[in-house]
Amino acid sequence: EMQLVESGGGLVQPGGSLKLSCAASDFTFSASTIHWVRQASGKGLEWVGRMRSKGDNYATAYAASVKGRFNISRDDSNNMAYLQMNSLKTEDTAVYYCTRIIMPSTWRFDPWGQGTRVTVSS
Amino acid sequence: QSALTQPASVSGSPGQSITISCTGTSSDVGAYNYVSWYQQHPGKAPKVIIYDVRNRPSGVSSRFSGSKSGNTASLTISGLQAEDEADYYCSSYTSRDTGVFGGGTKLTVL
Numbered sequence: 001e002m003q004l005v006e007s008g009g010g011l012v013q014p015g016g017s018l019k020l021s022c023a024a025s026d027f028t029f030s031a032s033t034i035h036w037v038r039q040a041s042g043k044g045l046e047w048v049g050r051m052r053s054k055g056d057n058y059a060t061a062y063a064a065s066v067k068g069r070f071n072i073s074r075d076d077s078n079n080m081a082y083l084q085m086n087s088l089k090t091e092d093t094a095v096y097y098c099t100r101i102i103m104p105s106t107w108r109f110d111p112w113g114q115g116t117r118v119t120v121s122s
Numbered sequence: 123q124s125a126l127t128q129p130a131s132v133s134g135s136p137g138q139s140i141t142i143s144c145t146g147t148s149s150d151v152g153a154y155n156y157v158s159w160y161q162q163h164p165g166k167a168p169k170v171i172i173y174d175v176r177n178r179p180s181g182v183s184s185r186f187s188g189s190k191s192g193n194t195a196s197l198t199i200s201g202l203q204a205e206d207e208a209d210y211y212c213s214s215y216t217s218r219d220t221g222v223f224g225g226g227t228k229l230t231v232l
Contacts, residue, residue, distance in 0.1 A: 035221065037168075037223070044125070044211060044223060044224070044225045044226035045160070045162075045168065045211050045213075045223040045226070046125075046223060047213070047220065047221035047222055047223055050220075050221070061218075061219050061220050062220075063123065063220065064123065097167060097168070106156070106173060106174055107154075107156035107157065107158050107173060107174060107213065107214070107215050107221075108158055108170055108173035108174065108177075108179070109158065109160070109168070109170060109213070110170045110173075110179065112167040112168055112169070113167065114167055115167060
């Protein structure tokens with residue numbers, strides 16, 4: 001079963017940038033739609049955005065709260081996905097998870113990474 | 123996109139059944155059979171327990187079941203066990219081609 005491992009979290013000042021990475025363990029990654037989900041401490045899950053596969057033209061979509069500031073990309077040759085976060089705000093402080101949907105016409109996020117923590121603070 | 127509405131908490135005794143509701147709109151829960159449920163234990167990543175309203179991944183106990191009526195989806199856990207104590211989240215695909223989660227429900231096994 002595929003595993004996902006996030007990295008790149010840390011402390012950043014408001015207005016700064018950070019790029020998160022998500023490494024996948026097997027070849028099914030290229031056929032997957034990759035999603036990013038975040039969770040502020042003690043709060044619920046929030047869908048951040050997704051990038052579809054090459055077959056769907058790498059189409060992206062984002063939550064209104066991050067649109068225009070966050071950008072998802074992927075490198076299928078290395079089974080990697082990325083979340084570039086710009087103009088960060090204190091409210092972006094959260095654990096960020098990458099997950100995926102492998103099958104078309106389904107809504108099943110599986111598996112999930114362990115998450116990487118982002119803290120936006122001066 | 124507003125979060126789906128879940129009760130903040132539910133509780134039940136071992137062996138009992140509980141149901142968690144997830145209310146959305148005609149643009150998300152009511153529009154598609156693309157609702158999933160996730161179990162999250164403290165400090166852990168979420169785990170899918172129901173997808174596409176009522177489907178259970180292999181390895182997930184048959185004590186977990188899902189359903190939907192109109193704009194409201196439901197997760198039922200029968201034969202409650204201590205290990206079921208966790209946070210539960212619903213999620214839906216939306217007409218804007220995005221995703222949305224519920225606010226989460228904390229299940230306490232008394």
